[in-house]
Amino acid sequence: MSFSDKLKRFFGIASALDDDFFDELADTLVEGDFGAELAFGTVEELRRRCRKENVKDGAAARQILYEMLGETLQKARRGAEVGCLSDGKAGSPLSVILLLGVNGVGKTTTAAKLAFLLQKSGKTMLAAADTFRAAAIDQLKIHGERLGIRVVAHKQGGDPSAVVYDALAAAVSGQYSSLIADTAGRMHTKTALVEELRKIDRAIQSGGGRQKDGTPPANPPLVNRWLVLDATTGSNAVHQAETFHEALNLDGVILTKTDSGAKGGVVFALAANLRLPVLYVCNGEKYENISLFNADDYVREFLG
Ligand SMILES: Nc1nc2c(ncn2[C@@H]2O[C@H](COP(=O)(O)OP(=O)(O)OP(=O)(O)O)[C@@H](O)[C@H]2O)c(=O)[nH]1
Ligand SMILES: [Mg+2]
Incomplete structure (x- = not known):
């Protein structure tokens, strides 16, 4: 049951x-x-x-x-339904999505799903900012090839903030409407991971898609810091959210693996304890297994 x-x-x-x-x-x-x-x-x-x-x-x-x-x-709603996504129209700012989360929650898969979804409303680019493992870069490149989406990547062990910086410049000059950055879920220590993610964040803030000659973009990018959470981890997911929220001031959450027997109460805990909205829900491994979170439907389904 x-x-x-x-x-x-x-x-x-x-x-x-x-x-x-x-x-x-x-x-x-x-x-x-x-x-x-x-x-x-x-x-x-x-x-x-x-x-x-x-x-x-x-x-x-x-x-x-x-x-x-x-x-x-x-209580967790913040005006816009899906954070700061650009509408993809000419002249609108670039939306940058930083996907954060501990290892194995589904960040890379979700990056591909989001790219699949967002490319319907504008040019989308992926950035392989998980440089910790070579396989992580390859995994994203394979998704990029399948989806026909450009992936900006450096070598394994490289500086992930440099990857994001380069991707930003390319996205701004190529008039992309969204840039989705996959990040590492594990490092030698938690402190090292948090420092690395903050550095990526600073690269976006300070670089902001500046061109090689230093010219800032006409429209600064809209930055979305989204945490990917595995719904099956239960209330430990709230603890993960606290840690990342403290480090990076999150804008929202993507809940994955809701097809794998999750009980679902974590969505309410995130809203009540951290005022964090769930923005998307993923219920499978295919590209189309992602949908916008609908609060009303969710409560209805939760209560049975
Ligand atoms: N059933 C199900 N599986 C999923 C979902 N999202 C991701 N997965 C699976 O979860 C596993 C881990 O996914 P990844 O995208 O590699 O996770 P990650 O967070 O990038 O992992 P690291 O890079 O190791 O930190 C893979 O086997 C995915 O196919 C989902 O919504 N439902
Ligand atoms: Mg990954």
């Missing part, structure tokens, strides 16, 4: 909204990757609202929880 089936059944068989009901709901939400604090806080608030509105049955309680979870996700 999937997690949302379990929730559906739970609300369906509730005979009375007593202490047992609320205790069991809290345990279920903890199990669903909400994290203890958010699970208990949510259930307390639900209990309060049910009492206030004189709600007596599971179906009505479920409806209130549905509204509350929608409000939780609303």
Whole structure:
């Protein structure tokens, strides 16, 4: 039985909204990757609202929880639906997407999926800024060949910020509308990784697609720092997000592997604890297995 089936059944068989009901709901939400604090806080608030509105049955309680979870996700919204993506029209600024995340979460695959998606609305380029392993560069190049998308890469062991700097200059002068940079998920130490990612970030800020003669671009690029999270890692994903958010001030999250039995509560924990919106969801290994996150649909599916 999937997690949302379990929730559906739970609300369906509730005979009375007593202490047992609320205790069991809290345990279920903890199990669903909400994290203890958010699970208990949510259930307390639900209990309060049910009492206030004189709600007596599971179906009505479920409806209130549905509204509350929608409000939780609303807290993480930052105006634009998908961060700072350029509309791809002539004269609009370049969107730079830095894909961050620990090893194995799906950064490189997601870079390819995003390129596949964004090339529909403008010229897209990939930057192989994971120079830690030769295989990482090759992996991105293979995707680039399959998709017919240019990949800017240097040699293994090179400076990833130099890769991004060069890619930016090429993207600005070639009037690309988006540049997607894959980054390393592992380094000798965590501190080294964070320093490397900050350096890439600074290269974008200071270089900003400057030309060889030093001329700055007419339109500075829009920078998106997106964290890739494996949905199956559960509440540990929130811990990863905290670390990266502290280091780089993230703009949003891409959740991968939602096809692999994830319970899904982590989306609410990210919104409630870090005000971080999920922007895209990936549910498979194919290029088309990526979609824009839809808060309303998500809550509906989560509650079963
Ligand atoms: N089922 C499923 N598998 C995925 C998804 N996204 C990525 N994967 C798989 O996860 C594995 C790791 O993906 P990568 O893209 O190489 O991950 P990465 O973050 O770049 O890994 P490193 O470069 O080692 O840090 C691969 O086998 C992908 O095919 C997804 O949405 N669903
Ligand atoms: Mg990779």
